[in-house]
Amino acid sequence: MTYEELFQQISSKKSYLCVGLDTDIRKIPAHLLKTADPVFEFNKQIIDATVDHCVSYKPNVAFYEAQGAKGWESLQKTIEYIPNTHFTIADAKRGDIGNTSGLYARTFFDPASSGLDFDSVTVAPYMGSDSVKPFLEFENKWVILLALTSNTGSSDFQRLNIEGSALYEHVLRTSQTWAGADRIMYVVGATQASEFQKIRSIIPDHFLLVPGVGAQGGNLEEVSRFGMNAHCGLLVNASRSIIYAGNGLDFAEKAKAEALLLQNEMEIYLDKYCK
Numbered sequence: 001m002t003y004e005e006l007f008q009q010i011s012s013k014k015s016y017l018c019v020g021l022d023t024d025i026r027k028i029p030a031h032l033l034k035t036a037d038p039v040f041e042f043n044k045q046i047i048d049a050t051v052d053h054c055v056s057y058k059p060n061v062a063f064y065e066a067q068g069a070k071g072w073e074s075l076q077k078t079i080e081y082i083p084n085t086h087f088t089i090a091d092a093k094r095g096d097i098g099n100t101s102g103l104y105a106r107t108f109f110d111p112a113s114s115g116l117d118f119d120s121v122t123v124a125p126y127m128g129s130d131s132v133k134p135f136l137e138f139e140n141k142w143v144i145l146l147a148l149t150s151n152t153g154s155s156d157f158q159r160l161n162i163e164g165s166a167l168y169e170h171v172l173r174t175s176q177t178w179a180g181a182d183r184i185m186y187v188v189g190a191t192q193a194s195e196f197q198k199i200r201s202i203i204p205d206h207f208l209l210v211p212g213v214g215a216q217g218g219n220l221e222e223v224s225r226f227g228m229n230a231h232c233g234l235l236v237n238a239s240r241s242i243i244y245a246g247n248g249l250d251f252a253e254k255a256k257a258e259a260l261l262l263q264n265e266m267e268i269y270l271d272k273y274c275k
Contacts, residue, residue: 001087001119002140003182006207007231009055009085014267016232017259018056018089018209020239021046021078023063027244029251039067039074042251044081046243049256053263056235057082058089058209076115087235088119089144089209095124095131102134109138120144122187122209125171129178136179143184147171148199150189150212172202181205188227190218190236196226204229211237213262220262224269232274238262 001009010016021043025033028042035041047057059078064071082088094104104121111117120142123132135143148158148168158168165173175184181203188199190212199208208227212218213236220236227234238258246254 006087010232013055014270015053015055015263016234016236016266017054017262018058018235018237019050019054019242019259020237021057021059022239029247031249037074040077043078045252046255047082049252050259051083053259056087056089058091058237061090061092079116079118090118090121093122093124095127098130098134101131105135105138109141122146125175132178136183144209145171145175145184145186147186148188148192148195150191169202185209190223193219193222193226207233207235209235209237213238220265224273228273230275232270
């Protein structure tokens with residue numbers, strides 16, 4: 001999916017919602033455990049319920065890897081089920097030396113190799129350009145670099161002052177030499193809303209993947225006010241607050257209601273801040 005196509009989806013749906021498919025088999029409704037593939041059945045019903053209110057889905061790969069081969073099968077079935085109108089993110093946080101990164105890229109971008117065909121993958125930039133560029137060799141695929149995350153330990157390294165700037169600012173500036181706004185996005189946590197103006201001064205045109213709204217307590221209005229650009233430039237992720245909104249037979253309907261609430265709020269901010 002191109003930059004323009006993603007913005008078209010956002011504009012037509014009046015939504016920049018990404019639904020995180022962090023599907024923990026220990027948390028899904030008990031009646032699904034009787035099905036042949038409980039994780040996929042859960043994801044399928046969540047997708048059906050939320051597809052009209054979001055523009056992206058983000059499976060966190062760890063939840064599938066923990067199930068071994070069966071988990072990878074569930075992940076493959078899930079990515080195949082998501083409509084191609086929706087931007088897909090493999091939340092894998094990979095990053096290694098060039099040859100290994102190339103194999104990770106094949107894992108998530110080459111269906112002939114792995115059966116998976118994501119639009120993008122999250123990548124840790126700590127090992128530098130040669131750990132990121134193999135992902136960029138795949139045409140029309142995106143890299144989403146970890147920049148300023150929402151976890152409590154983010155300040156251990158990401159905010160270290162290096163020659164007058166925080167380390168995460170160096171990540172933003174240096175990585176722009178690897179590819180443009182049509183190939184690289186950045187992870188910026190919603191709980192870091194005070195930093196969005198500074199971030200936008202460095203990367204005015206790039207999309208930001210913003211986790212932390214919902215269960216983690218990030219403020220959607222602040223994120224939208226300070227983080228939005230003329231092409232929206234935001235994919236705001238909500239996982240637990242949507243997919244675990246209910247735990248009974250009506251879990252999908254409750255997920256839909258939560259997604260609709262966020263989409264309605266996003267429509268307001270698109271009209272107000274996307275200029």
